[in-house]
Amino acid sequence: xxxxxxxxxxxxxxxxxxxxxxxxxxxxxxxxxxxxxxxxxxxxxxxxxxxxxxxxxxxxxxxxxxxxxxxxxxxxxxxxxxxxxxxxxxxxxxxxxxxxxxxxxxxxxxxxxxxxxxxxxxxxxxxxxxxxxxxxxxxxxxxxxxxxxxxxxxxxxxxxxxxxxxxxxxxxxxxxxxxxxxxxxxxxxxxxxxxxxxxxxxxxxxxxxxxxxxxxxxxxx
Amino acid sequence: xxxxxxxxxxxxxxxxxxxxxxxxxxxxxxxxxxxxxxxxxxxxxxxxxxxxxxxxxxxxxxxxxxxxxxxxxxxxxxxxxxxxxxxxxxxxxxxxxxxxxxxxxxxxxxxxxxxxxxxxxxxxxxxxxxxxxxxxxxxxxxxxxxxxxxxxxxxxxxxxxxxxxxxxxxxxxxxxxxxxxxxxxxxxxxxxxxxxxxxxxxxxxxxxxxxxxxxxxxxxx
Numbered sequence: 001x002x003x004x005x006x007x008x009x010x011x012x013x014x015x016x017x018x019x020x021x022x023x024x025x026x027x028x029x030x031x032x033x034x035x036x037x038x039x040x041x042x043x044x045x046x047x048x049x050x051x052x053x054x055x056x057x058x059x060x061x062x063x064x065x066x067x068x069x070x071x072x073x074x075x076x077x078x079x080x081x082x083x084x085x086x087x088x089x090x091x092x093x094x095x096x097x098x099x100x101x102x103x104x105x106x107x108x109x110x111x112x113x114x115x116x117x118x119x120x121x122x123x124x125x126x127x128x129x130x131x132x133x134x135x136x137x138x139x140x141x142x143x144x145x146x147x148x149x150x151x152x153x154x155x156x157x158x159x160x161x162x163x164x165x166x167x168x169x170x171x172x173x174x175x176x177x178x179x180x181x182x183x184x185x186x187x188x189x190x191x192x193x194x195x196x197x198x199x200x201x202x203x204x205x206x207x208x209x210x211x212x213x214x215x216x217x218x219x220x221x
Numbered sequence: 222x223x224x225x226x227x228x229x230x231x232x233x234x235x236x237x238x239x240x241x242x243x244x245x246x247x248x249x250x251x252x253x254x255x256x257x258x259x260x261x262x263x264x265x266x267x268x269x270x271x272x273x274x275x276x277x278x279x280x281x282x283x284x285x286x287x288x289x290x291x292x293x294x295x296x297x298x299x300x301x302x303x304x305x306x307x308x309x310x311x312x313x314x315x316x317x318x319x320x321x322x323x324x325x326x327x328x329x330x331x332x333x334x335x336x337x338x339x340x341x342x343x344x345x346x347x348x349x350x351x352x353x354x355x356x357x358x359x360x361x362x363x364x365x366x367x368x369x370x371x372x373x374x375x376x377x378x379x380x381x382x383x384x385x386x387x388x389x390x391x392x393x394x395x396x397x398x399x400x401x402x403x404x405x406x407x408x409x410x411x412x413x414x415x416x417x418x419x420x421x422x423x424x425x426x427x428x429x430x431x432x433x434x435x436x437x438x439x440x441x442x
Contacts, residue, residue, distance in 0.1 A: 193414025
């Protein structure tokens, strides 16, 4: 199995880019190699000159999505010394990643989570699990320092991921809420909770959000 | 468009059941009408005697999933007078719904959210949006009563949904965490937040969770 992309091959990159756009729009099963070839202005035989098979193409796209994620989220927060600030920044960068229209590879990772098989699936799953472990470990560090209270770290990690990754399903670039407002609101909610009496902001940022009528909402589903 | 199922037709029900199982396993695009017919022990022509077309079948399954959701979540919490208790109970029942293996129709609603088109998609989207509005309105009511603080209700509603619905991606029936432990932890986190100094439980239930090593985790992705 060829792992990842070949960054020097422009033609290969262009194929990944086109295939990712189609698969993001139509789903993996809903996109044929014939359609990918046509969109790349190649014959099907010409496409197979660059690509082993359809599953290898999906794997390469997902691997590139994980590279994007690591560049745009993990690499920017990994060295923040304070674990609470690391978690906050991680939430913000991850929301930015899923709200940017350029992240079709990330949407494919989220949507086609059960499509890959065998070794390719295990490899992507390992990269995803490393992120879960990073959130769990950062949270556990904050608990050890007495900054956060001891909730189960797995529940914390997947609550974090659920809030943040679900955003790709409802965010509209032209909707009422900007990506920054969503990030501010979710960081506030995740760290301070909804409960009025106990709500103590751990952030130096002012809380953004006012109570707006639910009818003013713009979201997808 | 025929809306919903025909509850009196046992043959039709059995077809929906079989099709839902296949689509849940393989995805909508990955499941052919030929395969559905074979699994129902029908010819393809025989299948079309009961079903207009594949999209109508998906629509009927999703509609049935929304019925299940309304019976098992909304109907059980709608009449709870206190809005905070209504939200808590709603979170618990919704987690129970997505952790029960019987809810393949609900998984299909979550996974195939962009597959339906036209009138059928609008109809399912309206049913989904009614749930978002219910959470927003319940939260707004609690804010008016001074029980919860004013975070943006859309962010609250989709954070709730993200945490709860994402569970279907990582929950393992034989994993370390039971559905009840996940529900207890998420309710605690959602209402009281992570922050140590401000954490005041608004619940009469004792907090369940201790800090366990992240390595003891069992989840799917």
